Amino acid sequence: MKINQKNEVVFLTFDQWEDRAKLVAVHSTRIGGVSENGFTSMNLGFARGDNQDRVHENYRRFSEGIEVPLEKLVLSDQWHHNEILEVEASHEGMGIFKTRNYHDVDGLFTxxxxLPLVTFYADCVPIYFYDPVLEAIGMAHAGWRGTASQIVLDMLRLFQKKGSQIENIEVSIGPAxxxxxxxxDQKVIDAMDFNFAIDHIITYSEEEDRYYIDLKNINKEILVHAGVLKDKIEVTHHCTACEEELFFSHRRQGNHRGTQIGVMMIRE
Ligand SMILES: [Zn+2]
Incomplete structure (x- = not known):
């Protein structure tokens, strides 16, 4: 990924899409906003106890920085399930200026x-989908539950239902x-029940009797086994928990933390 700055706002973009002039696919950082304390400073979550006016100001700065229309943002409503909303013009502004008429939505497609799509993160995996032939975009939020239940497959199915050929689909996996x-713990490992091995991205600590897993690359494995071409999948090395300067992290900060967003849009 590349680190960009516009005015005060620092945001990340994907290397594989550097030359895609019509595609917006960005991930926020915590830099360039007006929130304070655990929310310092670019908190883009309304539901975590931050001052709402500050969050609105953060959205204003962020959308200006990445050059997308603020009033049209469509925000997900994430509950760690596999529902994907097909976003239409009638959804413009929902979740920020208008009440949502959808609930329990961890993926967005259009x-x-x-029409800018927004999903939320603070350690979970942001997965960005783009088909340059169909001119379609999608974003999916995958924590361990969404990874185990393979929300990425639901997104691929939706692209294919709309006319995508699997070999045209490009996927980027952002900071997590x-x-x-x-x-x-064992419960999470038991849930990761796939028809291929992921032993190489799971380690076990005997001392702690706990496992360590690589959620970003488990999602990549699922995509590869579903037929997405390996050289069309970018996985960032950025870690939300390791990089305190750049990211909010639920693992590091607990409940008193801000929220990052992923944004996708196709320009006219
Ligand atoms: Zn880390």
Whole structure:
């Protein structure tokens, strides 16, 4: 990923999409906002106890920095399930200026131009999908539950239902907790029940009787086994828990923390 700065706002973009002039695919950092304390400073979550006016100001700065229309943002409503909303023009502004008419949505998809999609993160895995032939975008939020229940497959199915050929689909996996920072118990390992091996991205600590897993690369494995071409999948090394300067992290900060967003949009 590349670190960009516009005015005060620092945001990340993907290397594989550097030359895609019409595609917006960015991930926020905690730099460039007006929030304070655990929310310092670019907190983009409304539901975590931060001052709402500050969060609105952060959205204003962020959307200006990445050049997307603030009033049209469509925000997900994440509950660690596999629901994906097909976003239409009628959804513009929902979750920020208008009440959502959808709930329990961990993925967003659209083929419409100038319609920015927003999903939320603070250690979970942001997964960005783009089909340059169909001109479609999608974003999926995957914690361990969404990884185990393979929300990425639901997103691929939706792209294919809309006319995508699997070999055209490009996927980028953004900042999330790294393997070293992500200790889990047996219950999580048992849930990771796939028809291929992931032993190489799970380590077990006998001392702690706990496992360490690489959620970003487990999602990559699922995508590869579903037929997405390996050279069309980018996985960032950035870790939300390791990199305190750049990111909020639930593992590091607990409940008193801000929230990052992922944004995708196709320009006209
Ligand atoms: Zn880490």
């Amino acid at each position: 083929t419409l131009k100038e 907790v790294c393997q070293k920072c992500y200790q889990v």
